[in-house]
Amino acid sequence: MTNNIDNKESALRIHDWRLAVRDVLGPGIRAVVWVQGCSLHCDDCIAPETWSKESGSLVDPHVLAETILKNETIEGVTVSGGEPTEQPYAVAELLACMKLAGKNTWVYSGHTLDELVAKNDPDLDRMLSFTDVLVDGRFDKMSAGIYTCRGSENQRILHLQDLGQMEDSDVKEQSRLEITLDKDGQMFVVGVPPPEFLNKLKDALFRRGVQVDYKSGG
Numbered sequence: 001m002t003n004n005i006d007n008k009e010s011a012l013r014i015h016d017w018r019l020a021v022r023d024v025l026g027p028g029i030r031a032v033v034w035v036q037g038c039s040l041h042c043d044d045c046i047a048p049e050t051w052s053k054e055s056g057s058l059v060d061p062h063v064l065a066e067t068i069l070k071n072e073t074i075e076g077v078t079v080s081g082g083e084p085t086e087q088p089y090a091v092a093e094l095l096a097c098m099k100l101a102g103k104n105t106w107v108y109s110g111h112t113l114d115e116l117v118a119k120n121d122p123d124l125d126r127m128l129s130f131t132d133v134l135v136d137g138r139f140d141k142m143s144a145g146i147y148t149c150r151g152s153e154n155q156r157i158l159h160l161q162d163l164g165q166m167e168d169s170d171v172k173e174q175s176r177l178e179i180t181l182d183k184d185g186q187m188f189v190v191g192v193p194p195p196e197f198l199n200k201l202k203d204a205l206f207r208r209g210v211q212v213d214y215k216s217g218g
């Protein structure tokens, strides 16, 4: 991916991204982008490595979108983190490119929709205007469990472009994860795992003589 970043605000600081995951962090075949940087620091966050605002890498959101769109199977993009609303200008640029190409867009934020609207930030409002589905609210370890596309009960799946459909309350709750192993033995987990799932999986593999490092992207 070639990056032509003309100024800092237009650059997107990302932790990682994955192409063509299926039915995790949103429906269908999608790309997932984890942004770098989160000030919220929820207790038991599954991705504290995304908190720092200095690490990760800077990319041009237009170039990232172009790279994603080269894969014709992609139906949508999910932006998770990290906290996407801490980089609203660059995230809006990525989402705008995806919407222009007819793809669906999901965004995960630790802030509630009400909190985001109350900020009165034009960049944030623009970002929300390109967001089909917002999964909102901090991760609350006291209500963590097995939920579809979210980690704790307080978090909501909000269809922003169709306000008649606020939440998928009729969908059976289940966790969906995509787990891949690279050639160096590092396991990569995409999705929101139930509490303690990753530790139990690691222990079960260890008892069978398999030692793994894992990286997770919620």
Ligand code: SF4
Residues within 6 Å of the ligand: 038, 039, 040, 041, 042, 045, 046, 047, 048, 050, 081, 082, 083, 109, 110, 111, 138, 139
């Ligand atoms: S769960 Fe999300 S909002 Fe909370 S600290 Fe982790 S990355 Fe930030």
